[in-house]
Amino acid sequence: MRVVLVEDHHLVRKGLRLLLEEEGHEVVAEYGRAEEALEAPWEADVVLLDLNLPGMGGLEALPHLARKARVLVVSMHDEPAYVAKAFQLGAKGYLPKHALDQDLLEALARLDQGLRYLHPSLTEALLEAQATPGPEVLSERERAVVALLAQGYTLSQAAERLGLSVKTASTYKQRALNKLGLLDTPDLVRWAREQGLA
Structure with a gap:
């Protein structure tokens, strides 16, 4: 060839x-x-x-x-x-x-x-x-929180950047975990990087 x-x-x-x-x-x-x-x-x-x-x-x-x-x-x-x-x-x-x-x-x-x-x-x-759902199952806010976590921000830093309270950011993170069937933040970060969200 x-x-x-x-x-x-x-x-x-x-x-x-x-x-x-x-x-x-x-x-x-x-x-x-x-x-x-x-x-x-x-x-x-x-x-x-x-x-x-x-x-x-x-x-x-x-x-x-x-x-x-x-x-x-x-x-x-x-x-x-x-x-x-x-x-x-x-x-x-x-x-x-x-x-x-x-x-x-x-x-x-x-x-x-x-x-x-x-x-x-x-x-x-x-x-x-x-087999794992893609980013389209997340709301815009959930995606934004997840993307910042995947970039290495802490939850409080992500909340500050998005103008949210830490409690609200935590709720968005938990919703994302539930929608994706993931267990914890490291799994969520890994998923986000694989999806190109980082």
Whole structure:
């Protein structure tokens, strides 16, 4: 397969290139920034895309790159919110950076067959996230309190920022816990971060 690499770390790009060429794939171009990949003329079957890029982020570039080739995200982010968003934006596969080299080759083989690929380590977390209600079940105030808690504010700091009493903020937090079926503040913070509210 003809592959384009969009990854800002030179050593990672070099490692990917060596692995791909060793397996008979052709790396037609490599870029350290998404803007370069979008502006350059190239033809390929697959783009290996990192999400953490300087300038335009990988998620922002993804829909544009997906019009030119199949996109396989290779990212350190393994939170369900990132995975779900990437597929919504047109990715055909998602591979965490802790994956093995054979996982990458398997992902490329699946994409070559017109199939999607999701690394096994992400499947369970994604299914669990889909089973948990999303932010839309919370009221605007409940969401605001939860988002501030997820950013590291204490309940009293969140209340102050929102112009609420601590008791009222606590009520919003408790309602959010009840609606989401969560037990405590750490669970709520984890959920909020997975949903991208932080």
